[in-house]
Amino acid sequence: MAQATIATTQPKRPFARPTSCPRPELPYLYTPPRFTQAPSPGPYQNQLSRFLTTERKQHLKQETKQFLKNLFYVHVGLISLGMLVALISVEFYERKYQTPPEWTFRSRNIYRAARKIEEPDYSTSGIVEWPDIDNNYASLLSRLEDPDVDGKDLELPANDQDRVWVFGLRRLGFTRKGLDVSKKSEEWRRGYHAALMGAARAAEHLDGWVFDRSRGMSCPKDYMIGPSNPRPKPVPYGASSPPLEENCDPASEPPQTFYNKILTSTGFTSGQRLDAALAYGDYLDWKGLHESAEEMYDWGLDIAMGTLPLGANNIVDTQTGIISSDATHVSNNLLKAANALAVHHAQVGRPYAALPIFLSVLRARKQLSLPHVPEPPEEEPSRVQKFLSFAKWMLITPSYPPPPPTGDETPIRNPKAMCEEAAIMAHVGEIIFASSQDGTQTPFADNLKTLQKQQSGLSWTRDAVDISESTLSSMSLDDLDERKTCADCLRSGMENWSTMVRRILKEQQNITPATVQEIGTRRSWFWRWQEVEKAEVNQGKWNRELQLVNERMGHVQGLLSREDVLRRTRRASLLRSGMIFS
Numbered sequence: 001m002a003q004a005t006i007a008t009t010q011p012k013r014p015f016a017r018p019t020s021c022p023r024p025e026l027p028y029l030y031t032p033p034r035f036t037q038a039p040s041p042g043p044y045q046n047q048l049s050r051f052l053t054t055e056r057k058q059h060l061k062q063e064t065k066q067f068l069k070n071l072f073y074v075h076v077g078l079i080s081l082g083m084l085v086a087l088i089s090v091e092f093y094e095r096k097y098q099t100p101p102e103w104t105f106r107s108r109n110i111y112r113a114a115r116k117i118e119e120p121d122y123s124t125s126g127i128v129e130w131p132d133i134d135n136n137y138a139s140l141l142s143r144l145e146d147p148d149v150d151g152k153d154l155e156l157p158a159n160d161q162d163r164v165w166v167f168g169l170r171r172l173g174f175t176r177k178g179l180d181v182s183k184k185s186e187e188w189r190r191g192y193h194a195a196l197m198g199a200a201r202a203a204e205h206l207d208g209w210v211f212d213r214s215r216g217m218s219c220p221k222d223y224m225i226g227p228s229n230p231r232p233k234p235v236p237y238g239a240s241s242p243p244l245e246e247n248c249d250p251a252s253e254p255p256q257t258f259y260n261k262i263l264t265s266t267g268f269t270s271g272q273r274l275d276a277a278l279a280y281g282d283y284l285d286w287k288g289l290h291e292s293a294e295e296m297y298d299w300g301l302d303i304a305m306g307t308l309p310l311g312a313n314n315i316v317d318t319q320t321g322i323i324s325s326d327a328t329h330v331s332n333n334l335l336k337a338a339n340a341l342a343v344h345h346a347q348v349g350r351p352y353a354a355l356p357i358f359l360s361v362l363r364a365r366k367q368l369s370l371p372h373v374p375e376p377p378e379e380e381p382s383r384v385q386k387f388l389s390f391a392k393w394m395l396i397t398p399s400y401p402p403p404p405p406t407g408d409e410t411p412i413r414n415p416k417a418m419c420e421e422a423a424i425m426a427h428v429g430e431i432i433f434a435s436s437q438d439g440t441q442t443p444f445a446d447n448l449k450t451l452q453k454q455q456s457g458l459s460w461t462r463d464a465v466d467i468s469e470s471t472l473s474s475m476s477l478d479d480l481d482e483r484k485t486c487a488d489c490l491r492s493g494m495e496n497w498s499t500m501v502r503r504i505l506k507e508q509q510n511i512t513p514a515t516v517q518e519i520g521t522r523r524s525w526f527w528r529w530q531e532v533e534k535a536e537v538n539q540g541k542w543n544r545e546l547q548l549v550n551e552r553m554g555h556v557q558g559l560l561s562r563e564d565v566l567r568r569t570r571r572a573s574l575l576r577s578g579m580i581f582s
Contacts, residue, residue, distance in 0.1 A: 091397065098400055100187040107150050110140045111191070114198060131209070131218040134202035134252045140195050141174035153183045176257050178264030187400050193262065193272045197279070200258035204283055209251035212243035218251040219243060255283055263299075270307045271407035274300050274333050278340045290348045297341045304333035307408040320353070323360040330364045333407035339424065351431045358431070362424045368413040418471045419486035425464035426493045433457030433500055451504075458500050465493040469556065472563070487563050494556050498549050505542040 090109070097115040099108040114136035120126055145151045156175060181189050211218045217240065222233045226245020235242050259280035263273055277300035284293035298318075305316060308329060315327035316334065321341045323330065338361050345354035411417055436453035468490035475483050 095398060098398075100185070100191040101400055102185060102188055103150055103191065104143070107140055107143045110136050110143070111195065114140065118198070118201075128205075130202050130205040131211075131251060134199065134206055137195055137199035137202055138174065141199060144192055144195065145174045145179070150188075155180055176253075176261065178261050178266070180266040182267035184267065186403050189267055190272075190403065193268060196258045196262050197276065199253075200255045200276075200279065203252040203255040203258060204286075206252040207255070207287075210243065210248040211251045212247050213249060214247045215240070215243070217243075224248055256280065259283075269406040270303055270333055271405070274303050274337060274407065277303060278337070281340065281344065285344060285347060290344075293344060294341075297337070297344050301334075301337045301341060304331060304337040304407075307331065307333065307406075321357050323357075323364045325360075325363060327364060327367075329410060330368075331408050332405070332411045335361055335364060335411065335420075336407070339420075343427070346427065346431060351435055355428065355431050358424050358428050362421060362428070365411075365413070365417060365421050365424070368411055368417060370413050415471050415475045416482040416485065418467060419482065419489050422464040422467040422471070422486075422493070423489045425460050425467070426489065426496060429457040429460030429464065429500075430496055431457070432460060454500065454504055458497070458504070461493055461497050461500060465490060465497055465552075465556075468493055469559070472559075483563065487560055490556060491560060494549075494553055498553060501542060501546050501549050505546055508542055 090112075093112045093116055094108070097112050099111050103111075114133050116122055117129055117133050117136070120128060123129070143149045143151075145154060145156060147154060147156070156179070181192060184192070206218070208221050209218050210221050210224050219242070221229060223235055223242045224245055225232050225242050226248070228245060232242060259276045262268060262276035263280075277296055281293045281296035281300065284290075284296060298321075301316065301318070301321060305318075308315070308331065315324045315330070316322070316338070317324070321338050323334070323338055338357055342354040342357035342361065345351070345357070433454055434457075436450045436457070468486055472483065472486045472490060475486065
């Protein structure tokens, strides 16, 4: 039996032999590439190739397109939102500062910008940028007087030397001479008058300022370096360097340019011309040119008298400004001009000339006819009516406000006239009281003692306060301007009342036996004793009067505080309903 032999043979599956190389990690159902790729230049090339698959590339393209599309939508939305806010802002300020509808959009926008910047609450610092306002009004005037823009049918002077060139504009600017605006509509003339008055206000605030042409900036003349200002003021910390005189021009035209332009133009109403004359006179008083100011107030009085009916021109003494007691036709312009002339006389230290004018104006106002019986108030609108009114206000722009009274009409004795009477009474009381202090001789000064004159002035002031308070309480809530006038009169009347009482009490307290002995050394002892007794009695009387004034002052301050809140709230409500315009 043959012995079995064990033979060692090689395995038939050599690829299953264990090797030192790791097995490749391939994804499930991996499809090898058709062609063998070149060796990898880096350790991450194969991983990136496996990451950017066809499906992933398609997904990244879709995500990029969607991102760009969303970014476009966001930008369109932001631009649309900005345009919507701008349109709402334009609409809001158009309702607040109405502009003539025939003006171009650019002119209306310039006027609204000037009025907006002129408000003290516009800037967070509370500083009004008058150079910007002046530039806006100058640009507006140049557009309104340009026949190719808003000045159609205007007859302009042919001499270019009479025109004011506006910095930064290519137009010819505006002329210094008065124009004939009678061919334009009433809305255009009213807006043109408002632009001229606004330019005059800006010019008043820029009086004494210079404009640096090299840098396009304005500053007070006190900081300018040059021969005309040998000791310039140092500029504030952080401000620009001071300008040089050779680079400077006046920052604005003088105010008289705009006031004279209104007074010499054809087409304005007598009320508009009178407002310009009185504003110009007030500016001249502020400059210290009192004689020129008095001439301007006389011019205003002539404007008011020129519109009176035939045969009524002798109701005012042109030399003194006193209104005759036999006056049958008194216009609102005449009362305003006479009152302004009296205030001018009082400010320059001529109370003997101001007092008769005040008394004649007060007498003329008390002779005015009473208003008609007012209609009963309407019922409170329902919620549906309020909603419809608000929707109408939101969708429809209110029309341009109707023209105001020209001032040539005979006024009536309404609550506004009552407040003006109270203001005149306060002026009369102040003049009478002041005349007892400085020894000014008036027609009644020889027959009245100092204390009697003080008490008379105090009585006029007390009556003015009573009339102002009662009238303010009975006024309609819609008469915002009238309520503000009455509140200001009440505030100034209370301040005058308090000052008068304190001054009288102080004078009575100064009367002591020593002062009486010094004054009346040649009088009897009985007279000196009587004077001391009278002073002690008067001190008690005026102490009680001072307590009454303090109590009344607290009540009036509370009333005025509530009035301010009420007036702001009511103005916002009426502005929303389109019933008033700023």
